Amino acid sequence: MAELEVVEEKETGTAPTTGRFEPKIVAFLCTWCSYTGADLAGTARMEYPPNFIPIRVMCSGRVDPEFIFKAFRDGADGVAVCGCHPGDCHYISGNFKTMSRMPIVKRYLEQMGLEPERFRLEWISAAEGEKFQQVATEMTEQVRKLGPLNWNETVETQ
């Protein structure tokens, strides 16, 4: 229901008068560690904000920077990439590729004027349901504080 409310607010194009700003955060989770960790958080009935929306990929190495830019462009307020801890990658070295790609993406985003808090790279193992919950909550709160990105508007007004 909360999502619907946001939709309505967005439709009106005005800041919500009642309730908080509910950011949309797209989280790319690798299927073996982070996604299982999220699963664990779920089966453990841990609560985490619905703003943190997972997209499953086989490996964090599959996360093409394009996807991140695309998400931001299309209205995401934050993007998270989560993978296995270094050394634990199901695909031997997939997360090492992520590890070297993502800082570049982050710097690029920052140059574009993005707040660094809107993009996060996290290592979450299958056992770390709690960490997943914590990352999701924390990031949602941070992004909530920053307010909407309104990327389209910014670009258009410029």
Added chain:
Amino acid sequence: MNKFASAEELTRYQGELKRKTNGALKTISLCGGTGCKACGCNEIHTKLVEELNLREIRADIKVTGCQGFCEMAPLIVIRPDDTLYIQVKPRDIPEIVEKSIAGNEIVDRLVYHDSDGKPIPKESDVPFYKAQLRLVSKKTPYIDPMEIDDYIALGGYSALAKVLTSMSPEEVISEVKKSGLRGRGGGGFPTGRKWESCRKAEGERKFVICNADEGDPGAFMDCALLEGNPHQVLEGMLIGAYAIGSSEGFIYVRHEYPRAVQTFSNALFQAGEYGLLGKNILGTDFSFEVAINRGGGAFVCGESTALMASLEGRVGEPRAKYIHTVEHGLFNLPSNLNNVETWATVPAIIDMGVEEFTKIGNEKNKGTKMFSLVGKIKNTGLIEVPLGATLRQVVFDIGGGIAKEKAFKAIQTGGPSGGLLPEGMLDLPVDFDKLWEAGSMMGSGGMIVMDEDNCVVNISRYFLNFLKDESCGKCLPCREGIRYMMEILEKIEKGEGTMEDLETLEEIAHTVADTSICGLGKSAPNPVLSSLTYFKDEYIAHIKDKKCPGGICKALINYYILEDKCNGCGVCAKVCTMNAITGKKDQVHRIDLDLCEKCGACLESCPTEAIVRR
């Protein structure tokens, strides 16, 4: 000197030496044996050289090994006349040189005189030598042990040459077997059979060992051979090694024989120089090396397995010989161990031929045997007699009977663990089997003669004490049994023995003999058992009458002064250290028995034989 490349070269060299020594020069053979050394032969040697130089007389002086007649040391023999001078003093030298060397006279006062006072100048006519048959020790009086040439000149190493050039190892073994030679160390095991087993035994290396750990008190045959004629021993070992198929030899010499080590190592060096030892001996394929090993002085190391253990560097303790050393001996490899005398007999056999050799001795005992004849006898010394000669021949013909006109009591053969044989056994032939049957043994050849002043209990106790100290202590019966036997004998010596003790003593003696590991323990009860057989009355005298017939056991004797003989001279009172003798001058003296220490000094000193021991 070049090494002999062939046997012919050796023979040629022998011929040269013989021609050289066949000159007109007189040879002075000066005995340098231990007995003669102790009696001053070194000074005699110096004096002799001095005297000859002074008079500018050319003569050949040879300091030889022990010639045997130790009682009469120092000895000088002038050859070729073979004049024997006995108990020579340095001051006699000028006279001997002047008369016998410069001239051809005989110094009568220095030659041997028989019991009738008749002088016997010629060495071979002296009864001591005459009754002997010298085979193994034949060459000793003619050679300088430090000179290999002396030995070669007398035909030395020709036996080796013969064996190497004309006989196969099997033929050598067969010859030794035919000769009937038995181990001279005391075991009496047929040497040929031993060699044969060792040759047949499987092993990558084989060893030849010469046992020169002569430990019997009073025995010095091996010592005399090694000091007097080392090359003969070496030649025997070489022949044995060839027959067995060995190329490594050891000689185990007891540490107390430094001269033997000296002469033997010199012999090894010289033989090596001549190509008689080392690689390709006399140009043949046969090679042989000998190492000298000094024993630490343990009696038990004369036992073959203990000796080998000692050679290996372990504690010299015997082991059971159910598995023979010829198969698994030194370093677990086939090893052939023989006594010095056995080795020295081998060249003699080859030289003279089996037929001649087997003519000596009796049916089962061939050849001769050397003995060291000691004790209460007139002529002590080193002797060699054919096996089968009777004890009487040894004691009376060679030994000249009991000294000081005392009565013969016993003779002990075979060292400390031999048995005591009484007068009634004097006609016993000296051979391995007969002595064993009589409760004694051949041993390595010690012979101790006892007279009426010896006490058999004391003698047995003495030998047991020796064996107790020399027992390695490995097996129980030897370690404990000898001690308990000795304790009983001590009791008897003190007059505290009982007849039950005699039974116990016999019982222990049989158990120790039955159950000990090695020869030391097995033969240790021999003195006890034989004396219990032949001299039981003497034990009973100690136990029942509290008397010591030999007058030795102090607890059982007392000294008394015969009143009718004492002239009151007071000499006895002066010598008595305990001041036990009192008496006024010219009056009969008395001995205070409480103070008397029973040393016997008074008895020795009394000019009128007034003191008696009862």
Added chain:
Amino acid sequence: MNEKTEIIAEPDVKMVTFTIDGKEVTAPDRTFLIKVAREHNIEIPTLCYNEHLEPYGVCRMCIVEVTRNGRRRIVTACNYPVTEGIVVETRNERIINNRKLLLEMMMARHSEVEVIRNLAKEYGVDTIRFKEQPSEECILCGLCVRVCNDLVGAHALCFAQRGPERYVTTPYDVESDTCIGCGACYHVCPTNHIKMEQMDGLSVVYGDVSLGPDKPIHIDFMQAVPATPWIDQKSCIHFQTDGCGICSEVCPTDAIHYDMKDEIVEVEAGNIIVTSGFKGFDPSPMYQFGYGRLPQVMTSIEFEKLSNAGGSTGGKLLTPDGRTPEAVAIVHCIGSRDKNYNEYCSRICCMQSLKFSHLIREKTGAEVYQCYIDMRCFGKGYEEFYSRVLSEDVHFIRGKVSEVTDFSPDGLPEGKVLIKVEDTLLGIVREIPVDMVILSVGIEPQVGAQDLKQKLRISVSPDSFFLERHPKLAPVATATEGVFIAGCAQGPKDIPDTVAQANAAAAAVLQAIAQGEVMLEPITAEVMEEQCTGCETCLSVCPYEAITKDEEKGIAVINDALCKGCGTCVAACPSGAIKQWGFDREQIIAEIDAVLADIAV
């Protein structure tokens, strides 16, 4: 002393027939007589014989009379090699008399030594005719010296002096620095003359008996599978001194080879079942329980070894000082359900503790105190067993033990320790003196599980046990295809559960084998020929080397069988020429679109 080699019967050794005490027997040629006699139950007394040492033949007790080639003689059975046709008498009059006298000699010197006394009694030796000496314990049998020199090779013992003065000592009579503390001399000494004092780190001795692993050859625990013993090179004498070698001598199948080394065996397998098990919690950091400090405190695993009939006490429950305990405390939840150590319940300890209570009651009748937090008896028949133990007069105290101590202001009886525990049901603090404290330690993942996890690319759950793919749908599978888990590797569980899980894992593997073919990951990547520029970027990122370059066409080619579908190459391709089935660019973009749809409108 060197005859050892040839008596070991070769397969083709000749057999000989001979007579022993009137009985005709057959044995390999040159076997030592005593062995043959013992095989035929003919008793020959010995004091210095040990079948693992070369016979020494010094006590002379084993004398027998042998007739060979018509010659009778007394020999020692321990080192006499049998040959064809010999006639052996082991107990004739001559032998008995000799043995009697030898024993009499022994009694004169060792009158207080039990083995000697017994033998002397057996042979009716009652009077000693020799001068008796103060009784000596050492009978100079030489077993210790020989075992030390010949077998162990430490050369720390020797004989000194000779004859009656002979004695056993260390070389040069000084404290030996070559002694390795193996205790071989202590074990072979027939008169207990050699005592064993414990030295640091050389053997684990529980009171008088060793709990292991002092024995270099052992099976880790009685139920170990396979039950193959192994040699601990650190404590094995052979690896220290090159000596001993008894085990290889006695092994009938010649299975012991000292030159064997640990080796890495490479096995090609399509499936792996991880059953790396568990390790018991080490309670030494819990200082309050005194483990490692107080000899009375042991872990449940150590107690299991102690009470095992195949253990060092033969299953007898003994306190460190060798007494039967009067009171035993069992402390639950050591390292389990504890925020400071492991939070989870180890599941097995309650039932194990109940079993211990039952055993202790049965074997010793000692008072048993169970100090528990909660009794968890969840399995089939478990609650019933709990009830039974409750009826066996076992004291159940609900409360955690706060301290185990050997100090009490009122003083403690010798050998006891005090446990302090609050009985939460009664609301009082109790102090109970006990003889033995068993710490019911929890289960922890095996050492090295972390390494294994990385090697196999599988995950672990928060408690560090391996993680199953799905707790209900795939309980024995893991995230990695072909890797399965079972038993305590997956989490604490008892034997029935482990067996069940292991069966499931085996079945899962068999399923794959039975199918004969493997389903490949459908989400592989594929190169679109027309877009590929042949830049080779993808070649360098592929962890499986599944991408090669088709030189002819100048493009990259992905091998479907090797590709695991991670998609790293897809993300890396600068010209977007690679697509991943199931996770194609368009699909993910659509997913992002869908997620953000309401905003994008």
